[in-house]
Amino acid sequence: MYNWDLAFKIFIFGFVGVFICLTVLMFSIQICGAILKGSKNKKS
Amino acid sequence: MDVFSLNSLLLKTGIFHLTVGHLVMWAIGFLFIYLGIKKDFEPLLLVPIGFGIFIVNLPLTPLADKGDLIWIFYHYGLEWEVIPPLIFMGVGALTDFGPLIANPKTLLLGAAAQFGVYVTFFGAIALGFTVKEAASIGIIGGADGPTCIYLTAKLAPRLLGANAIAAYSYMAMVPLIQPPIMRLLTSKKERQIVMKQLRPVSKLEKILFPMIATLVICLLVPDSAPLMAMLMLGNLFRECGVVQRLSHAAQNELLNIVTIFLGIAVGTTMKAETFLNPQPIFIFILGLIAFSFSTMGGLLLAKFFNLFLKDKINPLIGSAGVSAVPMAARVTQRVGQQENPRNFLLMHAMGPNVAGVIGTATAAGMFLAFLK
Numbered sequence: 001m002y003n004w005d006l007a008f009k010i011f012i013f014g015f016v017g018v019f020i021c022l023t024v025l026m027f028s029i030q031i032c033g034a035i036l037k038g039s040k041n042k043k044s
Numbered sequence: 045m046d047v048f049s050l051n052s053l054l055l056k057t058g059i060f061h062l063t064v065g066h067l068v069m070w071a072i073g074f075l076f077i078y079l080g081i082k083k084d085f086e087p088l089l090l091v092p093i094g095f096g097i098f099i100v101n102l103p104l105t106p107l108a109d110k111g112d113l114i115w116i117f118y119h120y121g122l123e124w125e126v127i128p129p130l131i132f133m134g135v136g137a138l139t140d141f142g143p144l145i146a147n148p149k150t151l152l153l154g155a156a157a158q159f160g161v162y163v164t165f166f167g168a169i170a171l172g173f174t175v176k177e178a179a180s181i182g183i184i185g186g187a188d189g190p191t192c193i194y195l196t197a198k199l200a201p202r203l204l205g206a207n208a209i210a211a212y213s214y215m216a217m218v219p220l221i222q223p224p225i226m227r228l229l230t231s232k233k234e235r236q237i238v239m240k241q242l243r244p245v246s247k248l249e250k251i252l253f254p255m256i257a258t259l260v261i262c263l264l265v266p267d268s269a270p271l272m273a274m275l276m277l278g279n280l281f282r283e284c285g286v287v288q289r290l291s292h293a294a295q296n297e298l299l300n301i302v303t304i305f306l307g308i309a310v311g312t313t314m315k316a317e318t319f320l321n322p323q324p325i326f327i328f329i330l331g332l333i334a335f336s337f338s339t340m341g342g343l344l345l346a347k348f349f350n351l352f353l354k355d356k357i358n359p360l361i362g363s364a365g366v367s368a369v370p371m372a373a374r375v376t377q378r379v380g381q382q383e384n385p386r387n388f389l390l391m392h393a394m395g396p397n398v399a400g401v402i403g404t405a406t407a408a409g410m411f412l413a414f415l416k
Contacts, residue, residue: 010179010411010415022406025257028259032252
């Protein structure tokens with residue numbers, strides 16, 4: 001009756017997907033911050 | 045004037061077409077207006093929504109049928125996906141992402157707070173809603189009104205009124221719903237944890253952030269782009285420092301104007317003949333479940349972090365991962381100060397709070413990727 005298969009896939013891929021996206025964003029911010037800090041140290 | 049024409053004139057008035065359903069909807073509309081004016085529950089939305097409910101339930105009024113005035117607001121504003129992204133632009137222009145940039149791991153707390161979205165998604169399917177309807181109900185757990193409206197307008201427009209009301213009601217009730225859950229899941233000692241002061245964030249970092257966030261999220265989840273791109277454009281206006289007029293317009297005039305259209309358009313989706321059935325009650329119950337599980341998700345991940353971190357974080361900030369900005373962060377601050385009056389958690393909680401906005405927009409994009 002219910003489309004549990006699709007729902008389960010959405011749950012797994014959706015929730016994990018949100019984590020993956022925000023984890024990638026977290027590392028991007030950290031890498032960018034490190035580069036900026038490095039270039040600032042180089043200048044000084 | 046003869047009797048025949050007087051009769052037909054009378055039949056053209058709304059009075060003879062009134063039903064009990066209309067009267068019930070008037071009462072609901074007046075309740076929202078009362079809550080907005082008297083109790084200060086999200087008045088910017090509940091007042092226009094309440095009035096919208098009232099006028100759409102006046103029989104024979106040419107307001108909400110195809111081609112009518114408010115149908116035009118609804119059609120071009122919501123069905124064409126214009127209003128929620130514009131609200132996001134205003135939200136972006138109002139939001140300082142500094143606490144998030146200073147402590148990027150709070151992004152994960154924002155992700156964990158989407159737990160309620162997916163739990164409720166299952167719950168809604170079990171209650172007999174279709175998969176698309178369940179997705180639109182689940183997103184209430186993100187406590188982000190524009191995202192909820194955006195997703196519902198695309199996946200289940202029939203539920204727009206009930207979902208929007210549930211989302212904004214729970215956002216207004218954050219100070220009532222969250223503290224008991226926060227106390228239940230944390231010990232007194234945990235609530236007293238004092239966190240290290242956040243590092244200062246440079247202007248360049250703040251300018252780069254909206255571009256990096258747009259790039260990452262829109263590349264990974266293209267369906268979230270209308271919300272994410274507008275959120276980050278508004279934030280770029282704010283942070284770049286050279287377009288104050290645009291930033292001011294996005295935060296004030298534009299946001300206010302689209303809020304009027306949003307409120308009226310949402311209110312007019314609540315006609316007696318479509319709204320008065322058991323489904324809105326289920327939606328309100330599921331919305332509460334979603335919101336509670338989202339609060340738990342953020343709290344529990346924060347506790348999990350503390351198993352590994354040297355500098356412990358106060359798990360209360362995890363509850364701010366729901367998007368209700370800045371209300372959820374203020375609740376964290378208040379509950380934290382009840383345990384330790386010298387503990388200032390507000391800025392720490394703003395990180396997960398704004399991360400929740402990004403997380404909910406991403407979750408909505410995920411649903412769209414699967415279901416649209």
